């Protein structure tokens with residue numbers, strides 16, 4: 001579908017180029033940049049039309065990342081709420097549970113305010129979800145809320161897309177990269193504060209472009225944001241300090257440590273701990289023989305986003 005649209009846009013580009021040539025204009029710019037401009041403005045117009053058609057109601061629409069938010073969850077909600085406000089929609093970012101130390105560090109370093117905590121919403125509240133796609137990760141009350149949009153980079157979860165007017169999912173390194181793309185498509189200027197917010201989420205989720213989930217678009221966004229903020233000489237150190245803050249467990253209880261970032265782990269291969277009936281067969285089907293009871297090991301660098309589809313595949317194959 002998307003491929004078809006791209007082809008159509010390409011055809012439109014060539015048609016436009018052909019018309020310009022017939023009219024006797026000389027086109028000096030390369031075709032690829034023509035293509036980009038046409039594609040960007042067409043997508044921007046389509047998104048603006050979509051936004052206009054949404055049932056926004058009269059109250060504030062809340063933008064939420066997932067529970068136990070990491071920097072990408074927090075920053076994608078902040079960045080997207082700002083984008084919506086720039087276009088005239090009454091949106092505000094919130095967090096559904098406490099932010100982590102990495103996010104606190106980067107917010108202090110870059111000087112932006114974190115969203116207020118609001119752990120539940122009343123029925124019929126309008127929501128925009130960023131960086132998650134499962135009800136288990138949503139703010140409490142989300143099942144009775146009206147979800148207007150979902151912007152995410154995870155494999156599909158249990159939130160049905162059929163009732164959500166706008167869903168955008170790209171399998172790239174960070175949700176903040178998708179938000180960056182949308183600013184560009186919509187022609188909304190990225191001020192320095194927004195650039196810092198988007199870069200924070202991008203650095204965290206791609207670990208400064210080093211994670212295996214990193215895609216070309218993440219590098220494009222990284223380059224533009226780092227250049228705008230003149231951080232070429234500092235970005236590596238900032239990333240290192242973010243990573244240090246993410247694993248700073250001083251003064252935390254065992255359960256706080258376990259729950260502080262239970263979503264993504266990436267450490268030269270992954271120990272996969274399983275417990276309960278039938279789990280050994282699933283774990284061994286994915287990662288091979290157990291090292292000892294309850295533990296398998298992956299030689300590959302994997303993150304949760306890559307493991308979950310493998311588990312689903314095995315479970316569905318066994319039905």
Ligand SMILES: [Mn+2]
Pocket residue numbers: 072073131153173174175205
């Ligand atoms: Mn993310």
